[in-house]
Amino acid sequence: MxxxxxxxxxxxxxxxxxxxxxxxxxxxxxxxxxRYTDDVNVDGQLYAAFVRSPYAHGVLNGVDLSAALDMPGVVAAYTGADLVAAGYGTLPCIMVQKQRDGSAMVTPARPSLAVDKVRFVGDPVAFVVAETAAQARDAAEAVALDIDPLPAVATPEEADKPGAPTIYDEAPGNCALDYHFGPTEQVEAAFASAAHVTRLDIANNRIVVNSLEPRAALAQFSDGRYVLNVPTQGVFGFRNNLAGVLKVEPKDVHVITGHVGGSFGMKGSVFPEYVSLLHAAKTLGRPVKWTDARSDSFVSDHHGRDQNVHAELALDAKGKFLAVRISGHSNMGGYLSPVAPLMSTLNIHKNGIGTYTTPLMQVDTRCMFTNTAPIGAYRGAGRPEGNYFMERLIDQAAREMGIDPVSLRKRNQIKPSQMPYKTPVDTVYDSGDFTALLERAVEAADWKGFAQRKRDSRKRGLLRGRGIGCYLEVTAxxxxxxxxxxxxxxxxxxxxxxxxxxxxxxxxxxxxxxxxxxxxxxxxxxxxxxxxxxxxxxxxxxxxxxxxxxxxxxxxxxxxxxxxxxxxxxxxxxxxxxxxxxxxxxxxxxxxxxxxxxxxxxxxxxxxxxxxxxxxxxxxxxxxxxRLSPSAYPNGCHIAEVEIDPDTGVTKVVRYVMVNDFGTVVNPLLVEGQLHGGVMQGIGQALMEFTEYDADGQLVTGSFMDYAMPRADDMPEFTFESRPTVATTNPLGAKGCGEAGCAGALPSVMNAINDALAEVGVTQMNMPATPKRVWEAIQQANSSAAA
Structure with missing residues (x-):
């Protein structure tokens, strides 16, 4: 005893x-x-290398494997026709939304290897299996593709223009989904009665996910079962989705995940390579391994974000919010990822209201096919976007109306006495004290001392600005x-x-x-x-x-x-x-x-x-x-200060304060680490990360030579505080924290940049605020002032 x-x-x-x-x-x-996927090896394994389309759009007439099959060490090579003959299914979009008229969205089938057309640079067309990885790569370069190039389109706005190249016959005009949410007549009436309307055109720049560990897989077929070692975000759902594509029962698929070097949403999907590798393992009777190269991952992984909107906020004479309206285009890429429309539709309207009593919201999004890599979930998956659009509007409205941005937020925030609070977007907030978080963040940021810091920056020839990012997220x-x-x-x-x-x-x-x-x-x-x-x-x-x-x-x-x-x-x-x-x-x-x-x-x-x-x-x-805990509502207030060198456009985040409500915090050390990482991803998107395609659909920023990632010296000193209110939606009272850093960083940093640039007459700066773009905006403002 x-x-x-x-x-x-x-x-x-x-x-x-x-x-x-x-x-x-x-x-x-x-x-x-x-022990990551590439560390896993088994006896007798072969290696695969994939052949990808060099064209963004084209008719695939044929694939000649003969030269590759004659090369040393090559065991087999496959095309899309082989996978079709094997009877596998296509990769599904599982987050299907309704069109504006109630009809189904357009969901073209995506084969694991292209069979009729190629639709983006990096689209997998064939693969080679050899005794060594080097032999497989050499042989893949010998595969000859017969592709008739077609005109390409790289942006959703261009894809929506009359006469744009048609990517799918079943999607005339290239529109996968014309999405609408909100009571249109009531919203229009609110805008018509408003004393002031703030309008902004806001860009949500495309991101390459760039996880530390590239995608990889080791495929086997043993005792009638498919076995896949692969980095995922959850093996149970991944197994079920993979079984659906393979057209077998889930019990016939075994998915194993060891250590995973980052994902941020991207590795949650079943990708074409996994089906291809399992087919080869079954056909050859030997394990088949593949590890992606970074250059291939740039073009073939799902990218994040990529949305351009026209955002509007209606206010009465006292600054009370009457309605918010967001409309625009969202890029789907060449194929629909499993959650492709989610980020720019449902998650925008559920997260756009934020911490405010705004009574009406309308979201209109045209989700467009383009000849670019598919768009998938990326840290927050629409939650940071919804908060970002709203917070940018609020700071701009405060500037236009001559109201202190803190005061404008406070007069519109939901009070604790109003909990539970039913929003106009079909959510019910169970807990939170949003104004208390804002007040504490303002205090911790030394709001009153900003004027002196701004004068000190000016003496050094620098512009200084500050920005607020209040956020509330609806968790998964x-x-x-x-x-x-x-x-x-x-x-x-x-x-x-x-x-x-x-x-x-x-x-x-x-x-x-x-x-x-x-x-x-x-x-x-x-x-x-x-x-x-x-x-x-x-x-x-x-x-x-x-x-x-x-x-x-x-x-x-x-x-x-x-x-x-x-x-x-x-x-x-x-x-x-x-x-x-x-x-x-x-x-x-x-x-x-x-x-x-x-x-x-x-x-x-x-x-x-x-x-x-x-x-x-x-x-x-x-x-x-x-069984099914309801969503929770993590929230907080982040305040950033930036300094901008007007001679070079270089921007630095010099102060950063965050006060958050995550409900019950199980481990404060890990939570703070999550916030540091999320904020740095937000700073990366705000200041430097930009995925650019040219007019032909070629990826211009296809390597770390051309695509900037935040580094240690881009990180400011953080002030972090937790001010929790316990959630009532789950037994622990927790609210979740993983994506909050991005949600707070995007608006606080960009509001700070726009605050600093307002001093020199720049009225709107979009992400990413790279030195070149900031410098050009300042020069344009100077020219306009001189004229």
Whole structure:
């Protein structure tokens, strides 16, 4: 029998919910012992290399494999015709929206290898399998493509013009979706009655995802099952989607994910290469491996963002918001990714209202096919965009109306007394004190001291500006999630869950939840999340929901362990079940010091040390499925200050304050790290990242020589604070934090830039505010002033 656990036990204090525990994952990773997909090798494996279209648009007349097949080490080569003959399905778009008139959006089929036309530079057309990776690459270069080039179109606005090249016959005018949300007549009436209307044309620049680890896969076919080692964001849903394309039952597919070097949404999709590799493995009877080259990933990975909108905000004479209206174009690329329309439709209108009492919202988006790489989810997937459009409008309205931007926000923000608050976009906010966060951020940013800092910058010949980015995100929709708790023979406890860590550090916070709820020693906990055969449910990681989904599943599973444990403990302690209490990892007879720890109880069960009836639990193991926690609403206020050199256009973020409400914070150290990373991605998009295609659909920014990524010296010093209000939508009271950095950074940084440039007469600067573009805007403003 264990002695009673003191409630002040140091292990619980150190590793419980709310403690800044260092990541369990880090020692392995910093020692270089991580096991990524490219690290996985099996006996007899072959290597694949893909042949991609050099044209953005063209008719594919044929593929000549003969020269490649004659090269040393080549085992096989395949085209789209081979995959069609094998009977595989096409890659689906699963986030289908309704057209303005209620009809279905246009969803052309995407084969894994092109068969009739090529639709973007990088479109996979064929692949070669050889004994070595070098032999496969050499042979791929020998494949001859017979393509008749067609005129291409690279921007959604150009694709929407009369006479633009037609990319799909079933999509005349190249429009996949003409989306509308909102009460048009009421919105029009609100604008007609407004004392002031602010209007902005806002660009949401295209991003190359650039995960640290390129996409890779090792495909096998064994005992009638497809087996794929691949970096994903969740193996359970990925397995099901892949099975659908392969046209087999999910049980016939086994997906395994080890360490993942970043994803940001991109690796959540089934890509054409995976189907191709599995076909080769089945056909050849040998494993087939592929690791993407960075130059190929630039053109073939899903890109992010890429939307241009006309945004309007109607206000009364006192600055109260009456309505917001967003219309414009969104780029889908050459094919629809699984979530292609989501970012510029549903997620814009759900996240665009933000923290404000705006009574009306309208969103009109034309989702256009172009001859560019497909657009997919990228950190936030429409959530930062919705916040960005609204916050840019508010700062511009404040400037136009002569109202302090803090005051304008405060007079329109939802109050705590209004919770739960039903918005006009079919969401219900359960908790939050938005004005308190704004006030604290203003205080932490030393708002009153800005005038002196601006004077100091001016003395050094620099422009200085400040910007606010209040945000509220609607986290990913509810999905079932597994929370398995297994007591192992070696004295460890395994958590099994279907979200997946691709850099966030799930092991540590999940273990903290289990330690708090069951008293399991922190150093005895393991995590399994990357093996589809171990799961009975799993929603994957995305939309800032992992701690809410898996955390809630672990809480529920812990409660079931306690239920079983009380029964077993009643036999171990020779007492009635109704007399057994549980606290701090220990079952005890109420009112006595007689008890037994959960770990010892599990060991006795496993070793057969207890005499119990046949209907009593045989283990404390639980495989629990948590059902559908509703979305939560993380929110906060970020304030950025920038300095701009007007002679060069170089912009630096020099101060950055963020105050956030993430509900229950399981691990504040990890949360702050997530915010640092997200903010830097936002700064990267705001200042430098830009994906440019020329008029022929050729990617101009196809390498790190041409595509700028933020570096360490671009990072400001951060001031970070948490001011949580507990969520009521899930058992932990958590709200999610993974995408909040982008949501706060985009508007705060760009508002700061526009504030600084307003001093020299620049009225609107869009992302990315590169030195060249900032300098040109200043020169144009100077010329206009001189004229």
């Amino acid at each position: 264990n002695k009673p656990t003191d409630p002040s036990d140091l292990s619980l204090m150190k590793f419980g919910i709310g403690q800044p525990v260092s990541r369990n994952e880090d020692p392995i990773l910093v020692r270089g012992e991580g 929709p509810p999905m079932n999630e597994m929370g398995g708790i297994h007591f192992e023979a070696d004295g460890t406890v395994t958590i099994v869950t279907g979200t997946l860590d691709y850099g966030q550090g799930h092991w540590t916070p999940f273990a903290q939840v289990l330690t708090t709820k069951l008293g399991v020693p922190f150093d005895k906990i393991k995590l399994v999340q990357g093996d589809s055969d171990r799961l009975v449910a799993g929603g994957g990681t995305g939309g800032s929901k992992s701690i809410m989904a898996s955390g809630a599943a672990i809480v529920g599973a812990s409660e079931k362990v306690i239920e079983k444990g009380r029964i077993v403990a009643s036999y171990a302690l020779e007492a009635g079940v109704e007399d057994i209490e549980f606290a701090n990892g220990r079952f005890a007879i109420a009112g006595t010091d007689r008890g037994i720890g959960v770990m010892e109880l599990a060991a006795q069960l496993r070793n057969g040390g207890l005499q119990m009836p046949d209907d009593a639990p045989k283990t404390l193991d639980v495989d629990h499925v948590h």
